[in-house]
Amino acid sequence: MISLTIDGKEVQVPKGTMLLEACRIAGSDIPTLCYDPDLKLAGSCRMCVVEAKGRRNLLATCVTPAENGMEIYTESSDVIEARKIILELLLSRHKLECHTCESDGDCKLQDYCYRYGVTDSRFDGEGPHFTKPDPNPFIMRDYDKCIMCTRCVRACDEITGALAINIKDRGHHAKISTAFDGDLADSTCVFCGQCIMVCPVGALTSKVSAGKGKPYQTEKVITTCTYCGTGCTLALNVKDDKVVGVTSVRDREKSPVNNGALCVKGRFGWDFINSDERLTTPLIRENGELRPASWDEALDYTASKLQAIKGQHGADSIAMFTSARVTNEENYLAQKFTRAVLGTNNVDHCARL
Amino acid sequence: MAQEYRVLLEYADKINPASAADYINVGGYKGLEKARGMERKALIEEVKKSGLRGRGGAGFNAGMKWSFVPQDAPVKYVVCNLDEGEPGTYKDRIICQKNAQALLEGMAICGAAIGSSQGYIYCRGEYPFVVDLLRRAIESAKAEGALGDFDIEVRMGAGAYVCGEETALIESIEGHRGEPRFKPPFPGVEGLWGVPTVVNNVETFACLPYILTRGAEWFAGIGAPKYPGTKIVTLTGDVVNTTWFEVPTDMTLREVIFELGGGVKNGKKFKAVQVGGTSGAFIPEANLDCPIDFDSMGNIGAALGSGAVLVLDETRDIVDVVTRISKFFEHESCGKCNPCREGTFRCREIMERINNGNGSEKDIENLQVLSKVMQKAALCGLGQAAPIPIDSTIKHFKHEYLRKLVVTSGKGGH
Ligand SMILES: Cc1cc2nc3c(=O)[nH]c(=O)nc-3n(C[C@H](O)[C@H](O)[C@H](O)COP(=O)(O)O)c2cc1C
Ligand code: SF4
Ligand code: SF4
Ligand code: SF4
Ligand code: SF4
Ligand code: FES
Numbered sequence: 001m002i003s004l005t006i007d008g009k010e011v012q013v014p015k016g017t018m019l020l021e022a023c024r025i026a027g028s029d030i031p032t033l034c035y036d037p038d039l040k041l042a043g044s045c046r047m048c049v050v051e052a053k054g055r056r057n058l059l060a061t062c063v064t065p066a067e068n069g070m071e072i073y074t075e076s077s078d079v080i081e082a083r084k085i086i087l088e089l090l091l092s093r094h095k096l097e098c099h100t101c102e103s104d105g106d107c108k109l110q111d112y113c114y115r116y117g118v119t120d121s122r123f124d125g126e127g128p129h130f131t132k133p134d135p136n137p138f139i140m141r142d143y144d145k146c147i148m149c150t151r152c153v154r155a156c157d158e159i160t161g162a163l164a165i166n167i168k169d170r171g172h173h174a175k176i177s178t179a180f181d182g183d184l185a186d187s188t189c190v191f192c193g194q195c196i197m198v199c200p201v202g203a204l205t206s207k208v209s210a211g212k213g214k215p216y217q218t219e220k221v222i223t224t225c226t227y228c229g230t231g232c233t234l235a236l237n238v239k240d241d242k243v244v245g246v247t248s249v250r251d252r253e254k255s256p257v258n259n260g261a262l263c264v265k266g267r268f269g270w271d272f273i274n275s276d277e278r279l280t281t282p283l284i285r286e287n288g289e290l291r292p293a294s295w296d297e298a299l300d301y302t303a304s305k306l307q308a309i310k311g312q313h314g315a316d317s318i319a320m321f322t323s324a325r326v327t328n329e330e331n332y333l334a335q336k337f338t339r340a341v342l343g344t345n346n347v348d349h350c351a352r353l
Numbered sequence: 354m355a356q357e358y359r360v361l362l363e364y365a366d367k368i369n370p371a372s373a374a375d376y377i378n379v380g381g382y383k384g385l386e387k388a389r390g391m392e393r394k395a396l397i398e399e400v401k402k403s404g405l406r407g408r409g410g411a412g413f414n415a416g417m418k419w420s421f422v423p424q425d426a427p428v429k430y431v432v433c434n435l436d437e438g439e440p441g442t443y444k445d446r447i448i449c450q451k452n453a454q455a456l457l458e459g460m461a462i463c464g465a466a467i468g469s470s471q472g473y474i475y476c477r478g479e480y481p482f483v484v485d486l487l488r489r490a491i492e493s494a495k496a497e498g499a500l501g502d503f504d505i506e507v508r509m510g511a512g513a514y515v516c517g518e519e520t521a522l523i524e525s526i527e528g529h530r531g532e533p534r535f536k537p538p539f540p541g542v543e544g545l546w547g548v549p550t551v552v553n554n555v556e557t558f559a560c561l562p563y564i565l566t567r568g569a570e571w572f573a574g575i576g577a578p579k580y581p582g583t584k585i586v587t588l589t590g591d592v593v594n595t596t597w598f599e600v601p602t603d604m605t606l607r608e609v610i611f612e613l614g615g616g617v618k619n620g621k622k623f624k625a626v627q628v629g630g631t632s633g634a635f636i637p638e639a640n641l642d643c644p645i646d647f648d649s650m651g652n653i654g655a656a657l658g659s660g661a662v663l664v665l666d667e668t669r670d671i672v673d674v675v676t677r678i679s680k681f682f683e684h685e686s687c688g689k690c691n692p693c694r695e696g697t698f699r700c701r702e703i704m705e706r707i708n709n710g711n712g713s714e715k716d717i718e719n720l721q722v723l724s725k726v727m728q729k730a731a732l733c734g735l736g737q738a739a740p741i742p743i744d745s746t747i748k749h750f751k752h753e754y755l756r757k758l759v760v761t762s763g764k765g766g767h
Contacts, residue, residue: 043535044689044690044691044732045691046691046692046730046731046732049729057729058730060535060732063535065537078729081725081726085692085723085726089691089692089696089699090695092699123695125698125699147691169688170684171683171686171687171688171694172688172697174687174688
């Protein structure tokens with residue numbers, strides 16, 4: 001164990017603990033933009049800097065290990081000045097339109113500007129010039145709101161493994177880009193939306209949810225995705241009794257299977273819920289036309305037809321094809337029914353949707 | 354009269370730099386032989402005792418750096434920083450072109466000290482002829498059996514200034530985007546391909562054969578006691594002799610410029626000197642009696658850096674010069690961290706505004722705050738040093754800024 005003082009409070013932490021964690025233990029809240037507990041460290045936004053006695057430079061707490069005897073000040077005048085300037089530098093290249101922004105109320109840039117009273121940027125030169133339309137159906141990429149934290153790049157690489165996006169160009173002109181700056185649809189992107197999950201601002205948002213409710217207007221109902229047997233946890237965003245979006249649940253306790261990560265179906269494929277085309281009763285085809293039926297009628301009808309086919313052509317003329325949308329237990333029952341009741345081994349599965 | 358003291362460049366133009374045989378004829382590779390006969394610890398101790406400090410800009414004690422390398426790691430690398438991207442600096446090129454074998458010997462000595470058998474030289478992309486020369490020099494040394502089992506490979510950069518920063522350099526050799534890593538971990542512990550790596554400058558390596566053959570005490574006795582040895586300085590700008598000199602580190606700036614350099618060109622008066630390259634401070638006449646060693650330069654708010662000496666005469670427009678420098682840094686920022694990525698961009702904007710006669714006192718104030726935050730909070734040395742030319746000229750040549758401001762109150766302009 002090593003011991004250090006943070007804002008006058010002495011704390012003991014194991015050797016190798018980062019200052020960020022030590023500050024958390026000491027009860028000092030450190031603002032972070034590029035830090036993400038599930039991703040490799042970047043140490044690049046410099047919002048998390050603090051002052052250490054005897055050091056000329058400020059230290060980025062997310063990438064600096066705590067040392068024995070350190071004397072840390074997390075809100076000294078130099079620290080506040082640095083954070084304010086960083087926020088102003090970001091604002092000067094930002095399309096500031098919180099009133100219509102999908103991330104309004106759930107945005108780190110907004111939060112920290114509020115915390116440090118940054119209303120405007122003193123750097124009044126060239127404004128944002130980074131956005132380029134991307135016609136995909138799922139992800140709104142508005143890089144005029146990007147703060148270049150590279151969390152999306154790391155998530156795409158480290159969580160999804162798609163490596164669809166990276167940094168293009170250098171300096172102020174650096175931006176997040178697919179290979180050759182093409183559309184996401186022409187890249188290796190699988191539209192999982194992990195990039196949306198980790199984006200701390202409104203640069204990446206869901207097109208499917210756009211305009212349907214701000215983060216603070218929706219109730220988050222934690223549930224399990226019904227698309228496949230993996231059983232990912234997700235949060236239905238509900239407004240006026242309607243699902244208007246899906247967001248990640250990043251709490252590992254609540255989302256033990258997927259830690260918030262989802263696939264394109266789970267994240268974007270929820271608009272069928274209120275669709276007019278959705279089936280509400282079983283349908284039986286008669287003379288080429290589908291008519292509604294009760295469950296009892298439909299099940300009896302199916303049973304009698306299966307029996308007839310089996311009697312006439314034998315059990316192996318029947319095959320069971322199940323869906324990835326049902327659970328392992330249900331799939332187990334389906335194959336058991338096929339083998340034990342129908343008497344055939346013709347069982348298959350769509351493997352994925 | 355101040356005089357050169359040639360050690361690394363004693364045989365400049367008298368031997369073929371690519372030829373190991375030539376080098377051996379004038380005493381070369383004796384240092385490596387001696388190093389190989391020593392215990393690793395004793396060898397590192399000897400280098401420490403010589404007081405040799407990094408010639409690439411940061412001034413870290415070379416032996417100390419080597420002592421941080423874990424002894425028992427199975428693979429380690431020796432990397433030579435020949436990126437030499439600092440405008441006005443060409444001393445590493447001169448060392449290669451005059452005495453390339455000393456660099457190779459120095460790297461092999463480092464290899465013996467840390468237990469590494471593989472070296473890399475990272476050469477700036479603008480020096481293809483140096484790459485060619487070094488490859489021939491390595492071949493010649495191998496043919497003579499001079500390097501033993503130590504192998505050296507030359508890698509080429511692609512023109513990014515930031516790739517001179519040791520961790521960006523490592524990323525570049527690995528084939529990644531040239532962006533600095535955060536430290537710790539330092540390269541000595543986790544460097545090239547994740548293994549312990551010593552990165553030193555060309556000049557640092559080239560000192561080693563002489564330290565080994567002539568002894569640590571001899572080296573420690575040259576020049577400034579805390580930054581001993583010689584330093585190769587490269588003179589550019591409005592000075593009579595725009596060339597290189599190898600000088601003891603206790604020589605003063607005035608001696609370098611007015612005695613070796615022959616003073617200001619065309620009989621003009623001196624205005625300022627920028628030492629250490631583009632990120633160096635501008636030094637006014639009043640500070641010229643400062644010795645060039647690392648610590649003395651630090652005491653006047655400047656840096657020895659790479660040893661580049663850019664002299665400006667009385668007719669030079671400081672604000673214009675600094676505006677151009679700010680464009681350089683805007684272009685060379687890698688874009689990884691906020692203070693530098695956006696800071697260099699805004700510095701350039703504001704400097705241009707002032708230079709075009711549209712600036713205000715508020716602009717100067719904003720530059721100063723921005724400069725302070727960049728120095729304190731940027732991730733790597735590029736962003737930390739980028740505002741120093743601005744900061745130092747506002748300090749020493751503020752009247753030149755004020756002269757260009759829009760006259761809003763009675764204060765600005767004449
Ligand atoms: C932006 C930047 C550029 C640098 N460029 C060079 C360079 O061209 N050559 C060099 O030797 N060191 C350069 N350095 C310093 C290196 O990071 C490193 O300190 C040096 O190579 C260590 O060698 P030394 O201890 O022998 O000086 C640069 C540092 C920064 C921050
Ligand atoms: S990203 Fe944040 S700061 Fe920017 S407009 Fe949206 S809510 Fe406002
Ligand atoms: S949607 Fe998924 S695959 Fe596509 S860019 Fe984002 S993280 Fe990468
Ligand atoms: S798009 Fe979002 S996550 Fe990606 S770099 Fe920009 S702000 Fe960060
Ligand atoms: S200081 Fe500049 S060059 Fe260094 S990491 Fe930051 S952006 Fe890149
Ligand atoms: S959170 Fe530490 S540098 Fe970004």
